Amino acid sequence: MFIATLVVGGIGAVCALILGISLITFAVKMDAREKEVMDRLPGANCGSCGYAGCAAFAHELTSNPDAVMACPAVSAEALKAISQLLGKELGEVSPLIACVRCKGGLNETASRYEYVGPRDCRTAQIVAGGPKGCEYGCLGFGTCVAVCPFDAMEMGEDGLPHVIAEKCTGCGKCVTACPRGIIALIPRSANFSVSCISKDAPKEMKKNCSVGCIKCGICSDACPFDAISVSKDKAAEISQDRCRKCGLCMSACPVSVIASLRMPDKVRIIPDKCKGCGLCRQVCPVEAISGKPKEAYLVDIGKCIGCGLCIEKCPADAIERKIS
Amino acid sequence: MKMFRGGIHPPEEKESTRAKAIEDFPLSTLYSVMLQQHLGGPAKVIVGQGDIVRKGQPLSEPLGYVSVPVHAPTSGKIKEIAKKIHPVTGTLSPCIIMEADGRDEWVEGLPCSRDPFIMERDELLEAIRAAGIVGMGGATFPTHVKLSPPEGKPIDTFIINGVECEPYLSADHRLMLEEPDKVLNGARVAMKILGVDRAILAIEANKPDAIRLMEEKAPPEIRVESLSVKYPQGAEKQLIKAITGREIPSGGLPMDVGTVVQNAGTCAAIWDSCSKGIPLIERITTVTGRGVSDPKNVRVRIGTLLKEVIQFCGGTNNAAKIIFGGPMMGIAQFTQEIPILKGTSGVLVLTEKETDISDYSACISCGRCVEACPMGLLPSTLSKLGEKGTWERALKNDLMDCIECGCCTYVCPAGRPIVHFIKHLKALFRTAGAKSKGA
Numbered sequence A: 001m002f003i004a005t006l007v008v009g010g011i012g013a014v015c016a017l018i019l020g021i022s023l024i025t026f027a028v029k030m031d032a033r034e035k036e037v038m039d040r041l042p043g044a045n046c047g048s049c050g051y052a053g054c055a056a057f058a059h060e061l062t063s064n065p066d067a068v069m070a071c072p073a074v075s076a077e078a079l080k081a082i083s084q085l086l087g088k089e090l091g092e093v094s095p096l097i098a099c100v101r102c103k104g105g106l107n108e109t110a111s112r113y114e115y116v117g118p119r120d121c122r123t124a125q126i127v128a129g130g131p132k133g134c135e136y137g138c139l140g141f142g143t144c145v146a147v148c149p150f151d152a153m154e155m156g157e158d159g160l161p162h163v164i165a166e167k168c169t170g171c172g173k174c175v176t177a178c179p180r181g182i183i184a185l186i187p188r189s190a191n192f193s194v195s196c197i198s199k200d201a202p203k204e205m206k207k208n209c210s211v212g213c214i215k216c217g218i219c220s221d222a223c224p225f226d227a228i229s230v231s232k233d234k235a236a237e238i239s240q241d242r243c244r245k246c247g248l249c250m251s252a253c254p255v256s257v258i259a260s261l262r263m264p265d266k267v268r269i270i271p272d273k274c275k276g277c278g279l280c281r282q283v284c285p286v287e288a289i290s291g292k293p294k295e296a297y298l299v300d301i302g303k304c305i306g307c308g309l310c311i312e313k314c315p316a317d318a319i320e321r322k323i324s
Numbered sequence B: 001m002k003m004f005r006g007g008i009h010p011p012e013e014k015e016s017t018r019a020k021a022i023e024d025f026p027l028s029t030l031y032s033v034m035l036q037q038h039l040g041g042p043a044k045v046i047v048g049q050g051d052i053v054r055k056g057q058p059l060s061e062p063l064g065y066v067s068v069p070v071h072a073p074t075s076g077k078i079k080e081i082a083k084k085i086h087p088v089t090g091t092l093s094p095c096i097i098m099e100a101d102g103r104d105e106w107v108e109g110l111p112c113s114r115d116p117f118i119m120e121r122d123e124l125l126e127a128i129r130a131a132g133i134v135g136m137g138g139a140t141f142p143t144h145v146k147l148s149p150p151e152g153k154p155i156d157t158f159i160i161n162g163v164e165c166e167p168y169l170s171a172d173h174r175l176m177l178e179e180p181d182k183v184l185n186g187a188r189v190a191m192k193i194l195g196v197d198r199a200i201l202a203i204e205a206n207k208p209d210a211i212r213l214m215e216e217k218a219p220p221e222i223r224v225e226s227l228s229v230k231y232p233q234g235a236e237k238q239l240i241k242a243i244t245g246r247e248i249p250s251g252g253l254p255m256d257v258g259t260v261v262q263n264a265g266t267c268a269a270i271w272d273s274c275s276k277g278i279p280l281i282e283r284i285t286t287v288t289g290r291g292v293s294d295p296k297n298v299r300v301r302i303g304t305l306l307k308e309v310i311q312f313c314g315g316t317n318n319a320a321k322i323i324f325g326g327p328m329m330g331i332a333q334f335t336q337e338i339p340i341l342k343g344t345s346g347v348l349v350l351t352e353k354e355t356d357i358s359d360y361s362a363c364i365s366c367g368r369c370v371e372a373c374p375m376g377l378l379p380s381t382l383s384k385l386g387e388k389g390t391w392e393r394a395l396k397n398d399l400m401d402c403i404e405c406g407c408c409t410y411v412c413p414a415g416r417p418i419v420h421f422i423k424h425l426k427a428l429f430r431t432a433g434a435k436s437k438g439a
Helices: A002-025 A032-040 A054-063 A076-086 A121-125 A143-147 A173-177 A202-208 A218-222 A248-252 A279-283 A309-313 B121-130 B171-178 B180-194 B208-217 B236-244 B264-276 B306-312 B368-372 B379-388 B391-396 B407-411 B418-438
Strands: A096-100 A153-155 A161-163 A183-187 A192-194 A228-231 A234-238 A258-260 A266-269 A319-322 B030-034 B043-045 B060-062 B076-085 B092-100 B157-162 B199-204 B222-227 B259-263 B282-288 B296-301 B319-324 B331-333 B346-351
Touching: A032 A054, A032 A076, A054 A076, A096 A161, A121 A143, A121 B418, A143 A153, A143 A173, A173 A183, A192 A234, A218 A228, A218 A248, A248 A258, A279 A309, A309 A319, B030 B076, B121 B180, B121 B264, B157 B171, B157 B180, B157 B236, B157 B264, B171 B180, B171 B208, B171 B264, B171 B282, B180 B199, B180 B208, B180 B222, B180 B259, B180 B264, B199 B208, B199 B236, B208 B222, B222 B236, B236 B259, B259 B264, B264 B282, B282 B306, B296 B306, B306 B346, B368 B379, B368 B407, B379 B391, B379 B407, B379 B418, B391 B418, B407 B418
Parallel strands: B157 B199, B157 B259, B199 B222, B282 B346
Antiparallel strands: A096 A183, A153 A161, A192 A258, A228 A234, A266 A319, B030 B092, B043 B060, B076 B092, B282 B296, B319 B331, B319 B346
């Protein structure tokens, strides 16, 4: 008994010694901050930063002094914590959100045939171009929902996927998964988007879908900022860089294909600060500002579209957004 | 009898049309000629709206070497160049719509009469290309490309594919019975082009009448080989393995083992183009299945609308599904407003009972698909990778060697759409490849 204990204990001791030595000699040198950074990243491994996953990006952040924040999903607090850890200010990634550019659900768009097979948009797409009547429309099998690492999408009863704004991080997984390129990433601050990407002529399009863009161009005429492009073989598209979020396009659209993500805040002139120069009245595209020189000007809330041109123009900082 | 590994033996279902002589489809009033009816590069339309064209006149011009033109199926006026649903891709594709004038006049100089056996090799190849001939078994690869193997790939065997292993179809069978000389002469022209002195005409044993007739008619340099009945024996790689015992390396072509295979219908088209200058404007197609009232073998002009062809065969009868091609590899259609193409070897109309499809379940790893796969792949593994969409790993499992014959799906007891998953993986790989090329 005694000998056996000694032998087994001895083997154990020798192994422990070997393990101990190899732990020191073969130790992987790792920046202690790397794990801390890693813990603060979302951990979804979505890859939208351009690295193989959160761990790879955390390694890049800690090892490369020039690395910039490329994670669109990181929260503001986490960003602050990571900045502190690394001892440098990391810029915020301008937040994006996924936007489904089709509103042709089960009731609005015709179906060409009954599809039998794996419930995946990508497999349905290879069967005669998919069962949907419109070859640009959402197939509705929810591949985008399935690939979303943040549970930020859900299939609605209308047969279309919906983005849950609070959860969406703008990682772009759904964008690559969609075989028809219906989902786009737009700035979180965007107010409007066109819910159709059909390239079909209105006549062709109307055969299959009752809610698509008819390419009439009324929206682009209504836009005071030249932010909408539309042609006879391309649905209207809003250039989010130029869009001033006034919403004139949405109210002008005869088929209501422009979706509002939120309504813009209108402006208010602070009477005490206004010097009465009248510059605001000159830039206002909808003549919503009136008044006399050298007196405080007034905004007609009914007419104001919230484009904010006046705010930029005002030399006295006398105009603010009024939370509506 | 000679064979290849794997494969299956589905019900042949050829009884309804095998004994019926080929019927000519009458001249129609409207033809829709798809621009893209071949595998390969694009072609350019060379006629405009309102143009008067005559039978056999080219309507398009190939762009690049691996491309062929299409021709006017009759004389008449071009109504418009429109976009119509393509039977193979299902998307809107350019299509030349023409109104027949009823006179059916040939373009000047056609048909001519010449002896292909005194023509030069290049002349023959040019005649085949100008006639727009593609592989008529269904793959539609341009024939002139297949008949001009590059230097350093010596060809010693030419195989004429009269196997027609797809269930239901009997177009090639009827062709061999009714026009054996055309097939044999076309084959001799192909042999002259390839510079080979022996050819094998492969026919499955379920067509004894064709085998007998061909044995009688065949010249000494063409040997008729009777093969045991097995699907997919008509697939190029399997046919070569069965006849010569040679195995094409992964990713290779028949020419890598010194062989060229041409379908019997293609051989007949080669003869027409080389001896008379007639372009490929008609083909024999089998309209069959329990969903059609009067199954027939029809000689139909390319561009005839499917609904007219089905009307000609007595209309549908409890039809639930229409397939272009055979039941194993054919493509299901969702409308009858589509034209017959150069590669439409059959139109199969199935009834509700025959299309009863239940949901599939998880792979039970029984291995039947592995046994059935004529390419020696692991369809079970590929189908699981297909569910995940991981094409990179599928590539390592020889994804691109799959010939999509459908044996695995046929035998799967879990009802898994294995070929669909594989096509999905291939599509993912192609889009990823296109993206990396663009970057």
